[in-house]
Amino acid sequence: MVSMSDFRVPDMHCDGCVRSLTGAAHALDAKAVVSADLTTKLVHVETSATDAAVAEAFRDAGFDVEAA
Structure with a gap:
């Protein structure tokens, strides 16, 4: 089952951050x-x-995360 979620990542500043977050998500799924x-x-x-x-x-990838 696929779910949709939103997260606030206050220290996400650049495309490199987005790639890191995407990689972290892909490591799970x-x-x-x-x-x-x-x-x-x-x-x-x-x-x-x-x-x-x-x-x-x-x-674990080094980002602060808050529920959005």
Whole structure:
């Protein structure tokens, strides 16, 4: 089952950050779809992984994560 979740990532500043976050999501679910808005600092993830797992993966990649 695929779920859609939004996360606020305040320290996401560039395309490199987006690539890191996308890689973290893909490590959990190779079919995850990730979109990010650098202006609003929001990351939208469509994945079979849980919200908690995605948030933990983002934190493990070095980012602060808040529920959006």
